[in-house]
Amino acid sequence: MADMYAPLRANVNMLGQMLGETMSTDLGESFLDKVEQIRLLAKQSRQGDTAAGERMLQLLTALPDDQLVPVAKAFNQFLNLANIAEQFHTISRNCDELVCVPDPVEQLLGKMLDDGPVDQQQMLECLLNLDIDLVLTAHPTEISRRTLIYKYAAIVDCLAALENPQLSERETTQLHLRLRQLIAQIWHTNEIREQRPTPVDEARWGLSTIEASLWQAIPDFLRQLNDRVQDRTGEQLPTDFAPVRFSSWMGGDRDGNPFVTAKVTEEVLDRNRHAAARLHLKDIVLLVDELSMTKANAELLAYTDNSPEPYRVVLRDLRQKLRNTIDYLNARIEGHRPEVDQNSIIWHEDDLKKPLMMLYTSLYDCGMRLIANGLLLDMLRRIACFGIHMLRLDIRQDSSRHTEVLSELTQYLDMGDYGSWSEADKQAFLLKELRGRRPLIPNTWKPSDDVNEVWSTFKLIAAQPPRALGSYVISMASTPSDVLAVLLLLKKCGCKHPIRVVPLFETLEDLTNAADVMQQLLSIDWYRDYTHGMQEVMIGYSDSAKDAGVMAAGWAQYKAQDQLVAVCKAAGVKLVLFHGRGGTVGRGGAPAHDAILSQPPGSVDGRIRVTEQGEMIRFKFGLPKLAIQSLALYTSAVMEATLLPPPEPKAAWRACMDRIAAESVAAYRDVVRNEPDFVPYFRAATPEIELGKLPLGSRPAKRKVDGGIESLRAIPWIFAWSQNRLMLPAWLGAGESLQQAIDRGEEGLLKEMEQQWPFFATRISMMEMVFAKAEPNLARYYEKCLVPKELHHLGEKLIGRLQLGVDVVHRLTGSDYLMSHTPWNRESIQLRNPYIDPLNFLQAELLGRTRKETQPSAKLELALMLTIAGVAAGMRNTG
Numbered sequence: 001m002a003d004m005y006a007p008l009r010a011n012v013n014m015l016g017q018m019l020g021e022t023m024s025t026d027l028g029e030s031f032l033d034k035v036e037q038i039r040l041l042a043k044q045s046r047q048g049d050t051a052a053g054e055r056m057l058q059l060l061t062a063l064p065d066d067q068l069v070p071v072a073k074a075f076n077q078f079l080n081l082a083n084i085a086e087q088f089h090t091i092s093r094n095c096d097e098l099v100c101v102p103d104p105v106e107q108l109l110g111k112m113l114d115d116g117p118v119d120q121q122q123m124l125e126c127l128l129n130l131d132i133d134l135v136l137t138a139h140p141t142e143i144s145r146r147t148l149i150y151k152y153a154a155i156v157d158c159l160a161a162l163e164n165p166q167l168s169e170r171e172t173t174q175l176h177l178r179l180r181q182l183i184a185q186i187w188h189t190n191e192i193r194e195q196r197p198t199p200v201d202e203a204r205w206g207l208s209t210i211e212a213s214l215w216q217a218i219p220d221f222l223r224q225l226n227d228r229v230q231d232r233t234g235e236q237l238p239t240d241f242a243p244v245r246f247s248s249w250m251g252g253d254r255d256g257n258p259f260v261t262a263k264v265t266e267e268v269l270d271r272n273r274h275a276a277a278r279l280h281l282k283d284i285v286l287l288v289d290e291l292s293m294t295k296a297n298a299e300l301l302a303y304t305d306n307s308p309e310p311y312r313v314v315l316r317d318l319r320q321k322l323r324n325t326i327d328y329l330n331a332r333i334e335g336h337r338p339e340v341d342q343n344s345i346i347w348h349e350d351d352l353k354k355p356l357m358m359l360y361t362s363l364y365d366c367g368m369r370l371i372a373n374g375l376l377l378d379m380l381r382r383i384a385c386f387g388i389h390m391l392r393l394d395i396r397q398d399s400s401r402h403t404e405v406l407s408e409l410t411q412y413l414d415m416g417d418y419g420s421w422s423e424a425d426k427q428a429f430l431l432k433e434l435r436g437r438r439p440l441i442p443n444t445w446k447p448s449d450d451v452n453e454v455w456s457t458f459k460l461i462a463a464q465p466p467r468a469l470g471s472y473v474i475s476m477a478s479t480p481s482d483v484l485a486v487l488l489l490l491k492k493c494g495c496k497h498p499i500r501v502v503p504l505f506e507t508l509e510d511l512t513n514a515a516d517v518m519q520q521l522l523s524i525d526w527y528r529d530y531t532h533g534m535q536e537v538m539i540g541y542s543d544s545a546k547d548a549g550v551m552a553a554g555w556a557q558y559k560a561q562d563q564l565v566a567v568c569k570a571a572g573v574k575l576v577l578f579h580g581r582g583g584t585v586g587r588g589g590a591p592a593h594d595a596i597l598s599q600p601p602g603s604v605d606g607r608i609r610v611t612e613q614g615e616m617i618r619f620k621f622g623l624p625k626l627a628i629q630s631l632a633l634y635t636s637a638v639m640e641a642t643l644l645p646p647p648e649p650k651a652a653w654r655a656c657m658d659r660i661a662a663e664s665v666a667a668y669r670d671v672v673r674n675e676p677d678f679v680p681y682f683r684a685a686t687p688e689i690e691l692g693k694l695p696l697g698s699r700p701a702k703r704k705v706d707g708g709i710e711s712l713r714a715i716p717w718i719f720a721w722s723q724n725r726l727m728l729p730a731w732l733g734a735g736e737s738l739q740q741a742i743d744r745g746e747e748g749l750l751k752e753m754e755q756q757w758p759f760f761a762t763r764i765s766m767m768e769m770v771f772a773k774a775e776p777n778l779a780r781y782y783e784k785c786l787v788p789k790e791l792h793h794l795g796e797k798l799i800g801r802l803q804l805g806v807d808v809v810h811r812l813t814g815s816d817y818l819m820s821h822t823p824w825n826r827e828s829i830q831l832r833n834p835y836i837d838p839l840n841f842l843q844a845e846l847l848g849r850t851r852k853e854t855q856p857s858a859k860l861e862l863a864l865m866l867t868i869a870g871v872a873a874g875m876r877n878t879g
Contacts, residue, residue, distance in 0.1 A: 005827065007089065007092060008085060008086065008089040011085040011088065011089070011159060012081070012082050012085045012831075014179075015081040015082075015084070015085060015155070015179070015183065016078055016081065016082075018176075018179055018180050018183045019074070019077055019078060019081060019183050019187065020032050020035075020036070021180065022180070022183055022184045022187045023035065023070070023074060023187065025184075026187065026188075027070055031067070031070065034059065034067075034071075035071060035074045035075075037059065038056055038059055038060065038071070038075075038838050039075075039078075039834065039835065039838070041053070041055050041056035041059070042056055042834040042835070042837045042838050043834040045834075045837070046833055046834050046837070056837075056838065056841070057841055060838060060841050060842050060845060061845050063842075065857065065859055065860065066859070068842075068846070068859060068860065068863035069859055069862050069863045069866060071838075071842065071863075072839065072842060072863045072864075072866035072867050072870060073187070073191065073866055075835055075836075075838050075839050075870050076191060076839065076866050076867075076869055076870030076873060077183075077186060077187065077191075078835050079832065079835050079836065079839075079870055079873040079874045080148075080152065080186075080873050081155075081183070082831065082832065082835070083873060083876070084152050084155050084156060084159075085159070086828060087156065087619070087622070087623065087626060088156050088159045088160070088623075090626070090629075091623065091625035091626060091629070092159075092160075092163065093163050103224075103228070103632065104593065104632050104633050104635075104636035104637075105224075105225055105228050105632050105635060105636050106228055107636070108636040108639060108640055109123070109228060109229075109232050111640075111644070112643060112644065113232060117643075117644065118643045118644070120232075120233050122643060123233075123639075123643065124229075124233060124235060126606055126639055126642050126643055127229065127237075127243070127639060128237075128238070128241070129606050130243035130244075130606055130607075130635065130638060130639065131243075131245075131576075131606060131607045131608075132243055132244045132245070132607075132608055132610075132634050132635065132638055133244075133245050133246070133247055133392075133470070133608070133609040133610075134244060134245070134246050134247070134609075134610055134612050134634070135246075135247040135248065135249060135394060135470070135578075135609060135610065135611045135612065136206045136209070136246060136247070136248045136249070136250060136391065136611075136612055136617055137248070137249040137250065137253065137611050137612070137613045137614070138197075138199075138202035138203075138205070138206070138249065138250045138253075138613075138614060146204075146205050146208060147189060148186060148189060148191065149208075149618060149622070150212070151182050151185055151186050151189075152186075152622075153212060153622065153623065154178075154182050155179060155182050155183075156623055158175050158178050158179050158182070161175055162175050191866065191869055192862065192865045192866065192869060198259060198264075199250065199251045199257070199259055199260045199264050199268070200251060200264060200267055200268060200271070202250045202251070203248065203250040203251040203268040203271060203272070204271065205250070206248055206250045206391065206617070207271065207272065207275045207390065207391075209617055209618070209621055209622065210246070210275070210386070210390065210391070211275065211279060212622070213621055213622055213623055213624050213626075213627045214246070214621055214624075214627055215279055215382065215386075216624045217621070217624045217625075217627035217628050217631065218244075218381060218382060218385050218386075218631070219377070219378035219379075219381050219382060220624065220628055221244075221627075221628045221631045221632065222237065222241060222381050223378075224628065224632075225237065225243075225632070225635070239357070239360060239377060239380045239381070239384075240353075240380065240381075240383075240384040241381070241384065242381065242384035242385045243635055244385065244631055244634060244635065245385055245386075245392070246385070246386070246390075246391050246392075247391055247392040247393070247394055247470040247471075247609075248272075248391040248392070248393055248394065248470075249393075249394050249396060249611070250268065251264055251265055251267070251268030251269075251393065252265055252268070252393040252394050252395045252396060253394070253395075253396040254395070254396060254397050254457070255396045255397060255398050255475040256398065261453060261456075262453065262456035262457045262459075262460045265393070265395070265457065265460060266460055267333060268393065269389070269393060269464065269468055270329050270332045270333050271329075271333060272389055272390040272391050272393065272468075273325075273329055273388060273389050273390065273468070274326060274329040274330070274333065275390050276386055276387065276388050276389060276390035277322050277325045277326050277329065277346065277388065278326060279382075279390075280322055280346075280352065280379070280382070280383075280388070281319065281322040281323065281326065283375065283378070283379045283382070284315055284318050284319045284322060284379075285319065286375055287315050287375055287376060287379065288312055288315045288316060288319060290371075290374070290375055290376075291311035291312060291315060291359065291363075291371070291376070292309065292311070292312065293309075293311055293363070293366075293368060293371070294308055294309060294310075295366045295368070296310040296311070296362045296366060297361065297362040297365040297366060299358060299361070299362065300314070300358055300359065300362040303358065310362075311359050311362075311363075314355050314358065314359055315359075317355075318346075318352065318355055318356075321344065321345055321346050321351070322346055322352075324340075324344050324345045325345040325346045328340050328345055346388055348388075348465070349383065349387050349388050349467060351388075352383060352388060353380070353383050356376065356379060356380055356383070357380065359376060360372050360376055360377070360380060363376070387467055388467075389465070389467055389468045392467065392468065392469060392470035393468065393469055393470060394469070394470040394471050394472070394473055395457065395461065395469065395471075395472045395473070396472075396473040396474075396475060396504075397454065397457070397472075397473075397474065397475065398474075398475045398476055399474050399475065399476050399477050399478070399482040399485075400476065401450075401454050402454070402474070402482070402485040402486055402489060403418065403419045403485065404419070404450065404451055404454070405447070405451050405454050405455060405489060406418040406419070406485055406488075406489075407419040407420075408447060408448060408451050409440070409441065409445065409447075410429075412442075412445055413442075423479050423480070423481055426479075426481035426484075426485075427480060427481050427484060427524075430481060430484040430485060430487075430488050431484065431524065431526060433488050433491075433492075434484065434487060434488055434491060434526060435526055439492075440488075440492050441492055454489075455489075455493070458489050458490060458492075458493040458495070459493045459494075461490065461493070461495055461499065462490070462493045462494045462495040462496070466497040466499075469499060470500070471499070471500040471501070471502045471536055471578070471609075472486055472490075472499055472500065472501045472502065473502045473504050473538055473578075474486060474501070474502065474503050474504055475504050475506070476504070476506065476507075476510070477503030477504055477505060477510070477517075478505075478509075478510050478513065478517070479517060480517055480520045480521045480524070482503060483501055483503050483521060483527075484521075484527070486501045487501055487527075487530065498530060498532065500534075500536050502536045502537065502538050502578060503517065503518075503537060503538065504538040504539075504540055504578075504580065505517075505537070505538070505539060505540060505560060506539075506540025506542075506543040506544055506580070507540075507543060507544060507547045507548075508544055508547050508548040508552065508553065508556050508665065510540075511539070511540075511544055511553075511556040511557060511559075511560040512556060512559075512560070514537065514539075514560045514563070514564060515560065515563030515564055515566070515567050518535070518537060518564060518567050518568070519567045519571075522535070522567065522568070522571040522573060523571075528571060528573065531573055533572070533573055533574060534573065534574050534576065535568055535573045535574070535575055535576070536575075536576040536577075536578055536609070537564055537575065537576070537577060537578065538577075538578035538579075538580055538609075539557050539560060539561065539577060539578065539579055539580060540580045541553070541557065541579070541580050541581050542580065542718075544556060544557065545729060546717055546718075546729065548664075548665045548668060548669070549664050549665055549667070549668030549669075549729075549732055549733035549734065550729070550730055550731065550732075550733075550734060550763075550766075551660060551661060551664035551665075551733055551734040551737055551763065552661040552662075552664045552665035552668065552733065554759075554763055555657050555658075555660070555661040556661065558599075558600055558657075558759055561577055561599060561600050561603045562600040562603070564577070564603075565600065565602045565603050569602075574605070574607070575603070575605070575607075576607045576608070576609060577599075577603055577604075577607075577608060577609070578609035578610075578611075579595075579608070579609065579610045579611065580611050581595065581610060581611055581613070592610070592620075592630070592633050592634055592637060593633045593634075593636070593637040594758070594762050594765065595762065596608065596634075596637035596638060596640075596641050597637055597640060597641055597646060597758050598646065598758040598759045598761070598762040599641060599646075599759075600646075600759075601645035601646055601647070601648055602645065603641075604638055604641035604642050604645075605642055606638065606639075606642045607638075608638055610634075615872075615876075619876065646757070646758045646759070647756065647757065649757055649759070652749060653749075653752075653753050653757055653760070656741060656746060656749055656750070656753065657753075657760070659737075659740075659741065659744075660737045660738065660740075660741055661737070663733075663736065663737040663740050663741075664733040664734055664736070664737035665733065666733075667732070667733040667736040667737060667801075668732050668733030671732060671797075671798070672732070675794065677790075677791050677793075677794050678794065680788075680791060681787060681791045681794045681795065682720070684786050684787040684788065684791065685724055685726075685779070685782050685783055685786055685787050685795065686720035686721060686723060686724045686726075686782070687720060687723050687724075687843065687847055687864075687868060688716055688717075688720040690847065690850070690864060690868070691716045691719060691720060691868070692716070717729060718730070719872070722773075722871070722872075722875055723840075723843065723868060723871050723872075724778065724779050724782040724840075724844075725773070725774055725775035725776075725778040725779055725840060726774060726776070726779040726798065726799075726802070727770050727771075727773060727774040728798060728802075730766075730767075730770040731767055731770050731771065731774075731802065731805050732798075732801065734763075734767060734805055735767075735801060735802075735804045735805025735806075735807075735808050735809075736801060736804065736805075738750065738805075738808045738812070739804055739808050742808070742811070747811070747812075750812055751812055751814075754812050754813070764809060764812060764813065765821075765822075767805065767809055768809055768813070768818045768819050769818075769819060769822075769825065771802070771805060771806045771809060771818055772818040772819050772825075772826060772829050773829060773875060774802060775833075775840075776799045776802055776803070778837070778840050778841075779795065779798075779799060780795065780799070781840075781841065781844055782840075782844045782847075783795040785844040785845065785847070785848045786844060786847055786848055786851070806818070828876075832874045835874060836870070836871055836874035836875070839867045839870040839871050839874070840867075840871060842863075842867050843864065843867035843868065843871065846860060846863055846864040846867060847864065850864060
């Protein structure tokens with residue numbers, strides 16, 4: 001095992017030593033000695049040395065105020081550097097085959113074509129029709145500041161350069177110097193934002209990921225994919241092939257976020273387009289240098305009046321138009337409304353694509369295919385993926401806000417209160433107005449401020465080019481009128497193009513009723529005509545898991561998808577499922593490949609939308625090589641789920657899962673809803689209250705300021721439990737229900753499901769990962785320091801349930817230890833624990849101190865925030 005991870009350990013040690021040198025230079029050798037002593041004691045404690053654990057606690061609790069921040073910062077940054085080394089190791093030349101990701105596309109092509117279940121034509125048809133939309137979201141937002149993320153990426157570049165065996169001694173010395181400089185810069189930079197990011201800041205963070213990584217990764221991935229397909233089939237992929245595209249919620253998601261206004265959304269749309277124009281301009285400037293050829297086909301020669309450098313004539317014109325576009329958008333972002341000649345800027349995608357295709361065709365016609373398939377092809381593929389708007393912006397709003405608009409309007413028109421009408425009356429009114437031609441909104445209507453904000457958003461949508469926007473997502477959708485209401489508002493604000501209106505089913509009840517709601521909608525002729533044969537439905541993971549627990553929520557999500565497939569098939573409509581997943585198990589997180597292959601058969605069919613949230617964006621797409629791996633995993637998984645779908649679950653499996661789900665939700669709610677001491681215990685044993693001070697994202701932590709647990713967002717709910725290492729939302733109810741199934745004599749059936757049914761196997765695998773990260777002894781320490789003694793009975797009860805889940809998983813997998821099938825992930829967790837432990841112990845101590853003080857010092861609060869950030873870094877997620 002040591003040999004397998006030797007290169008990784010070498011990099012971790014090197015970066016750790018450089019961090020130590022930086023700390024020693026800044027704060028002295030004695031400080032470094034203390035940090036190292038704490039680290040060694042934590043490691044010995046992990047190996048079973050009780051005395052070492054007690055000595056570590058003594059050192060941490062005795063820290064003077066002026067050392068709290070530096071000690072927390074030291075362990076925080078060591079974990080960030082370990083993350084960087086790990087990320088790099090998976091794409092390193094020295095990566096062991098058990099750690100590195102093999103080419104999933106090549107594996108899939110072999111699996112399909114060599115073994116013969118899929119013929120070549122089927123495979124090509126599926127590949128060319130793929131529609132994978134990855135939707136970047138800001139919640140839970142990335143805890144690392146953008147300025148630090150750039151420095152982390154620079155460290156990776158240095159590590160990659162150091163792998164070159166031809167480096168001279170001088171070059172090696174220079175790279176080590178650069179690494180020391182970067183680590184010193186990180187050490188002397190404040191890791192915690194002083195202010196919450198605005199929605200515009202979040203949108204800019206999303207754009208920076210594209211600029212730093214995905215802009216290069218997309219053409220590189222498609223070039224590799226083309227080579228694989230050509231080797232196998234002799235066919236080349238089209239120039240405009242874009243199996244994966246990107247959308248965003250950053251600046252468009254206004255559900256519970258009062259800071260996302262129509263004005264903010266408009267600015268984000270302009271910034272998205274500005275970023276695309278700027279990056280396209282860089283490509284054009286390079287092409288002007290490269291395409292110096294004189295030979296051209298008749299079309300290009302005619303277009304350029306027989307210019308001796310016809311390619312450059314076209315490219316120089318595009319260069320000027322892109323510069324004009326950037327100037328125009330700069331003025332808009334600054335708040336001006338400049339007049340512009342649409343012929344002088346890039347207004348439509350074809351303004352850029354058509355001239356470049358003309359150059360591509362000319363090069364091909366004139367025997368210069370090698371040149372055509374270089375940077376020019378890369379640019380055409382970037383246009384196919386990103387367009388001229390970079391990211392298609394989704395709009396998300398809560399269904400109740402649309403009801404408020406219509407209620408205020410109908411009352412103004414003396415028609416009654418729309419919100420109090422029955423569902424049948426609402427539908428009758430909405431359909432009459434949708435089918436009719438008369439105006440509904442009089443010029444004399446003066447809406448309230450809240451309603452006017454919603455109305456302004458609809459007017460903004462109507463003014464946008466169709467390709468600038470993605471879907472309109474309705475949170476807490478539960479009836480057909482929720483969808484029809486949005487369509488009516490779109491119509492009345494003058495929206496000329498059909499936008500996808502997407503109901504989001506997110507509670508257990510709504511998931512259970514989703515198929516019935518969609519059946520009602522699709523039975524309406526007007527609505528079915530509006531869909532043009534394509535219906536998108538979003539499945540919520542975070543809120544359903546918070547509502548019912550992960551096991552019951554997972555089964556409800558599966559059944560809802562299964563039923564929606566049948567409903568859409570019966571209506572003659574293609575279904576696009578939009579998965580609102582997070583990075584953690586409690587928010588539906590799972591490795592992308594496993595998650596897609598565990599969906600019901602027929603639910604993917606070449607099309608899928610998936611949210612990529614916060615910190616997971618950086619872990620999956622933050623480096624070009626990592627991004628290529630992630631893109632390949634998504635592509636291969638969607639193809640495999642389409643062409644080699646998982647088995648239809650047996651009736652006995654379904655019946656068993658029905659029982660497990662019912663018992664799971666009962667066990668979960670018995671604690672979360674029915675245990676009177678649960679809320680006080682939760683608030684005392686975790687940093688839930690203190691998380692509100694951490695400037696994570698632009699959204700408030702609660703949907704309602706005065707709400708309880710039910711109004712708490714998934715971020716603080718899951719984040720808080722991951723901080724004290726109990727990880728409760730990711731397992732509560734699951735172990736109890738599985739044990740009840742075993743007690744009924746269904747152990748053999750459960751093992752069969754685990755071995756033969758991807759859905760169930762993925763559930764068990766994710767529970768294993770959660771249990772491997774959970775630390776009951778740390779949870780007990782938080783309880784000891786922070787929780788009143790009269791509530792301790794609940795902590796023992798919860799830890800007992802955790803152990804029950806661990807025992808059940810061992811029994812079903814037949815393994816004596818967790819994650820035996822994923823040794824790399826297990827090793828990763830074990831490597832981190834000695835560095836996370838001191839942060840956890842220090843956090844509990846700091847929580848105790850801050851809660852005793854009326855006005856905690858700035859140093860105390862900053863140290864606490866650093867421990868929260870450090871534990872998040874060590875756990876590889878923020879909730």
